Amino acid sequence: MLDGYRKYLPGKWGKSVPIVPVVRLHGVIGQTSPFRTGLTLSSVAQSLERAFSIKRAPAVALIVNSPGGSPVQARLIYTRIRALAEEHSKEVLVFIEDVAASGGYMIAIAGDEIIADPSSIVGSIGVVFPGSASPG
Numbered sequence: 522m523l524d525g526y527r528k529y530l531p532g533k534w535g536k537s538v539p540i541v542p543v544v545r546l547h548g549v550i551g552q553t554s555p556f557r558t559g560l561t562l563s564s565v566a567q568s569l570e571r572a573f574s575i576k577r578a579p580a581v582a583l584i585v586n587s588p589g590g591s592p593v594q595a596r597l598i599y600t601r602i603r604a605l606a607e608e609h610s611k612e613v614l615v616f617i618e619d620v621a622a623s624g625g626y627m628i629a630i631a632g633d634e635i636i637a638d639p640s641s642i643v644g645s646i647g648v649v650f651p652g653s654a655s656p657g
Contacts, residue, residue, distance in 0.1 A: 541614070542572035543582045546598070550624040551591030559590055560628075562597040573605040580612040581605075583632060589623025602631035617641045 549559040558564055572581045583602070589595070606613050615621075615632030620642040627645070629635055637643050 540575060540578045541580050541582050542575050542578055543584060544568045544572045545584045545586075546625075546628060547584070547586045547618075549590040550587055550598070550628075551594045553590075559594075560587060560598065561591075561594045562601060565598060566601065569601060569605055573609045573611060578611065580614050582614045582616060583628075584616045584618060585621045585625055585629045586618040587622075587625030587628065588620050589625050592624055592627075595624030595627040598628050599631045602628070606631075606633075617643055 544565070546560055546565060551559050551561060553559045569581075572578075602613060605611075612634070613632040615629045615635045617629055617635065617637035618641065621629040621637070621644075622642055623645055626643060629643070635643075
């Protein structure tokens with residue numbers, strides 16, 4: 522299981538230790554209130570840029586813990602992660618904590634590899650729009 526990750530683990534007897542920057546992506550995706558911003562492209566762009574710009578890093582790790590939210594912001598974050606990975610020739614490792622559902626899952630699939638605990642809630646359950654439906 523860990524064979525693909527061995528290249529990121531420290532070597533034996535004083536060999537250099539690889540650097541893998543970590544970006545935490547936690548919370549609801551999108552604007553949650555005027556005083557409490559959720560995950561948006563503008564709120565995570567600087568952290569992503571900084572992580573991918575570290576030249577010695579062979580990969581960037583993302584820790585995702587999000588129940589979802591705005592599908593537009595999820596797609597924008599996903600697209601930016603993939604663009605930065607290609608631009609800087611870096612792998613993206615995604616670690617899912619408690620939940621990566623809906624838009625959180627969309628962000629997670631920006632990774633080249635996804636690592637999740639067996640107890641994590643992972644996947645897309647579809648889109649729910651609150652409101653009333655009127656018969657045609």
